[in-house]
Amino acid sequence: MSRQAPAVLDAGQRHPVRFTLNGRKAGGEAEPRMLLHDFLRHVLGATGTHVGCEHGICGACTVQIDGAPARACLTLAVQADGAEIRTVEGLASAPDRLSALQEAFRAHHGLQCGFCTPGILMSLDALLRERPDCGEAEIRETLSGHLCRCTGYTPIVKAALAAAEALRVPHHA
């Protein structure tokens, strides 16, 4: 016989959720139906992650879950219990600094209104870490999972290419 069946988290009740957020322990309480982005924003106060379409299309809510870019709107907070979550707040080394990728976005006008930016940064950050030698085709493929209505994407591609270059030669960053 198998181990005793795990507890059912009742609907309409709040339950503890704990995970690592940007390298630090974080926790709060969530109903099973609470989406990860709402948990980040409303329970933990981490409002860097934006909320767009809430059905996985626009990419604004993209965070990294266990190192891979993923939609926070298609993830329940209770599913993320025990995971490693990284959000846009974790990109720079200090509050008054920008990461190489963020700096490239600033330099190349990779954002205008900035609504889609946190999600795009999290996808590109994962790509540049996994594939430091990635070219324009891979960058565009990654961006296909995001909607930006301001830039026409070209400055975003330029920024990503510049960041890839800067990260390959760190002392120029």
Place this chain on the structure above:
Amino acid sequence: MKPARFAYQRAATTEHVLEALHRSGGEARVIAGGQSLVPMLNMRLARPALLVDIMHVAALSHVDDDGARLTIGAGVRQRDLEMRHDTAARQPLLAMALPWLGHVQTRSRGTVCGSIAHADPSAELPLVLTALRGEVHLRSRRRARRLPAEAFFTGMMVTARAEDELIEAVSVPAVRPGTGYAFREISRRHGDFAIAAFAAVADEKELRLAIGGVAETPKARVLPTDQGLDDALDTFAWNLEARDDLHASARYRRELVRRIGREVVLAAIRDREARALKEAT
């Protein structure tokens, strides 16, 4: 858009999952990666009383390869299969189709079996499963059974799965010598839903073409390799009973079946020849 209320259980064993499905009387749904189910929850098109999370069941997270078949467990994420070094060598059609599933941001969470369970008519994995004559492995407390893809997909987002059944795995035949494969998808942009998607398998016995995104389920036909091919594709195009929708007209879809269908079966034949050459050397 927020989901309606539901309870949540994180299962540790397959037995826990089957027990929860058995007890719930159809009110429970399995959640794996959630990339098809959570949009349905958010839009309140699905309102289950209980979600059973299977991603912590170790027994479901394997890809088994016995030489003849690849069996992909319910917990295997699409991206993990895509990144496995031997997927292309073991089943080329699967490797060709995987990069077309949604986006990297959804493949990182979404599972192979989850896409099969959702049974979207334009989805790539149901198409590949149909083209390869794959099987869906179902298990409940009552029984275990395997259904061929064509028997499993019964309608648009409707399958033969009973309410107490878990899709434990799907399996496809591994690559066979003398077989060629081809895949192609027509969509507005990479990652969008397919207007039409094509998967072809060519071996010494037959030429098989499966088409998704046109009919309510993926459909496969064995086609002649001689001059009868164009007529057979035309018949196939009409038999799919394409409809007009926001993305494309029925007429355009029929034309895709004739033209792209032809290109894809020829590509599969060329792939067979290329593989035969490689095997010979």
